[in-house]
Amino acid sequence: MNFALTPAQREVQERARRFAIEEVAPIARAMDERGEFPRHLVPRMGALGLLGGPLAPEYGGSGMDYQSFALVYEELGRVDASVRGFLAVHAGLVALCIRDWGTEEQKRRYLPRLARGEWIGCYALTEPGAGSDAASLETTATPDGDGYVLRGEKIWITNGGVADLAIVFATRDPSARHRGICAFLVETPTPGLRREPMPGRELGHRAADHARLVFEDCRVPAAAMLGAPGQGFAVAMSALDHGRLGVAAGAVGVAAACLDACVAFARTRRQFGRRIGDFQMIQAHLADMAADVDAARLLVYRAAWMRDQGMPATRETSIAKLFATEVAARAAGDAVLIHGGRGYSNEYPVERHYRDIKGLQIYEGTSHIQRIIIARDLVGREG
Ligand SMILES: Cc1cc2nc3c(=O)[nH]c(=O)nc-3n(C[C@H](O)[C@H](O)[C@H](O)COP(=O)(O)OP(=O)(O)OC[C@H]3O[C@@H](n4cnc5c(N)ncnc54)[C@H](O)[C@@H]3O)c2cc1C
Numbered sequence: 001m002n003f004a005l006t007p008a009q010r011e012v013q014e015r016a017r018r019f020a021i022e023e024v025a026p027i028a029r030a031m032d033e034r035g036e037f038p039r040h041l042v043p044r045m046g047a048l049g050l051l052g053g054p055l056a057p058e059y060g061g062s063g064m065d066y067q068s069f070a071l072v073y074e075e076l077g078r079v080d081a082s083v084r085g086f087l088a089v090h091a092g093l094v095a096l097c098i099r100d101w102g103t104e105e106q107k108r109r110y111l112p113r114l115a116r117g118e119w120i121g122c123y124a125l126t127e128p129g130a131g132s133d134a135a136s137l138e139t140t141a142t143p144d145g146d147g148y149v150l151r152g153e154k155i156w157i158t159n160g161g162v163a164d165l166a167i168v169f170a171t172r173d174p175s176a177r178h179r180g181i182c183a184f185l186v187e188t189p190t191p192g193l194r195r196e197p198m199p200g201r202e203l204g205h206r207a208a209d210h211a212r213l214v215f216e217d218c219r220v221p222a223a224a225m226l227g228a229p230g231q232g233f234a235v236a237m238s239a240l241d242h243g244r245l246g247v248a249a250g251a252v253g254v255a256a257a258c259l260d261a262c263v264a265f266a267r268t269r270r271q272f273g274r275r276i277g278d279f280q281m282i283q284a285h286l287a288d289m290a291a292d293v294d295a296a297r298l299l300v301y302r303a304a305w306m307r308d309q310g311m312p313a314t315r316e317t318s319i320a321k322l323f324a325t326e327v328a329a330r331a332a333g334d335a336v337l338i339h340g341g342r343g344y345s346n347e348y349p350v351e352r353h354y355r356d357i358k359g360l361q362i363y364e365g366t367s368h369i370q371r372i373i374i375a376r377d378l379v380g381r382e383g
Contacts, residue, residue: 005071012068016075019048028080031207032352037162038207041083042090046117053091055099059107060115066304070249074300077253079349081356082207084253088246088364089158090114094121094167097239098185101227106185110165122163123243124154124213125236132369134169135178135233139215141170147222150184150192150215158363160211161195164188167239168215169232181232185224192218204356241314243364244321245307249300251324251360252293254353258328258335259289261350265339276338285334292327299323315377322370325360332357 005013023041031038045051053069055061069091076084095114098106113119130137139152150170160166166186173180186193194214202210227235263286266277276282299320306313335350336343343350361367 005067009065009068009071012062012064013071013075015048016050016072019045019050020075020079024076024083025079028083028207028349029346029352031080031082033206033346035201035206037086037209038083039162042086042120043117045087046115050087051091051117052095052111052115055095055111055115059099060112061095066245066307067301070245070300070304073246073249074253074256074297077250078257079253080207081250081254081353081359082205084246084250085158085205085208085359085363088243088250089123090121092243092246093123093239093364094165096242097123097167097235098226100238101183101231101235102185105223106226110185114165119164120159120162122157122159122166122211123239124157124160124166124168126156127152127154132366134236135181136174137169137171137181138174139168139170140174141172141182141184143172144219147224148182148184148220150186150218150220152215154213154215156198156363157211157213159209160213161197161209166193166213167226167235168213169236170215171232172229176230178233179230181236182229183226183232183235184220185226186218186220190218190220192216203358204352205359206355240364241317244317244370245300245303247360247364248296248303248317248320248324251321251328251357252297252300254357254360255289255293255296255324255328255331258331258350258353259286259293261348262286262289262335262338265342269340282338285338289331289334292331296320296324296327315374318365318370318373321364322367322374325357326367328353329357329361 027038049062050072052061054064054066057063073084095111098110114121125134127137141148141150168184168186169181171180195211198210198212266282267275269276303313303316303320306316332354336354339348339350342348
């Protein structure tokens with residue numbers, strides 16, 4: 001077993017870290033306060049080779065391994081969940097999904113644009129009545145001449161308001177559940193597709209774009225289908241496998257950032273004539289946080305490594321996502337406490353981490369759903 005990063009992996013980590021520290025961190029708080037998606041960073045990430053990630057160079061990617069890509073997510077996750085979340089959707093749920101399921105024509109049309117950051121991608125699965133139970137989705141795809149007409153509504157779509165391309169999941173027959181679902185590549189703007197921001201002020205990810213997409217007789221050509229008719233559910237689930245690795249690695253970044261912030265604070269803040277880091281109760285928090293960060297990171301590395309070996313890693317990816325998001329939520333809660341009143345203000349980033357981390361426990365399958373995936377793999381299904 002070799003725990004050392006290769007020189008190539010260290011180079012990617014360093015490139016992502018520099019971008020995160022020099023270009024994302026300085027604007028993260030202001031973007032969060034303004035609720036503004038930092039769109040100008042997208043082509044910049046493309047130029048740095050971060051958007052293409054594991055895509056092959058012939059499609060505009062950097063051909064990096066999944067382990068390297070997990071390092072990119074971790075570095076971005078350390079400074080901002082909105083930008084890291086953008087990447088997990090754009091690259092993990094959209095670009096890698098097109099690479100896995102697209103025709104050669106679809107790959108050549110979309111992947112280089114996505115890798116350069118000229119186009120933004122979004123993934124539209126969730127509906128008002130279909131969240132965890134995605135197979136119950138009600139958006140319909142009705143055959144019409146040489147294409148399909150989409151009718152229905154999607155909610156909570158990350159990048160939805162700014163995307164140039166949406167992977168949209170719709171059913172030819174709602175009673176067939178997962179067997180009726182098809183995936184479509186829908187370019188925007190397109191007649192019959194209306195987009196609006198999600199209502200309400202969100203707890204976290206305030207610099208992310210979350211939209212409601214409404215399809216009113218939205219016509220798409222048959223060539224827009226991604227995968228075969230009825231394969232849409234498999235397309236959706238395989239994309240989530242990619243995305244969840246990004247969420248898990250991003251959660252490691254959040255937990256690691258909280259640990260670093262707490263260590264720095266505990267070394268300098270003094271009460272009762274001593275550094276608070278000299279109090280055993282504070283030390284216990286720090287030690288638990290350090291153990292959690294290491295364990296979560298190793299689970300992420302294992303899932304990424306298995307992917308790099310071409311091994312199936314759905315269960316290991318779910319384990320990594322479940323564990324990393326849960327420990328990061330605990331770390332963020334403890335970090336606010338350790339910072340005392342300062343942690344309660346956005347003067348310190350731990351306040352933003354505390355709000356953002358809740359989203360990582362919910363999207364791309366809640367912690368409950370990750371437990372279901374893991375347990376089903378353990379005990380199987382009867383009948
Ligand atoms: C910030 C953010 C970004 C998002 N981005 C996207 C996106 O880009 N694209 C997209 O399609 N969706 C996106 N979503 C939607 C997200 O995937 C869903 O919110 C999530 O899957 C949960 O669905 P739901 O909100 O309908 O909750 P529900 O499914 O209604 O769940 C409610 C509660 O019941 C629990 N529950 C449900 N079923 C079970 C069960 N069988 N056993 C035990 N507990 C269960 C859940 O875990 C949860 O605690 C995003 C959501 C957020 C918050």
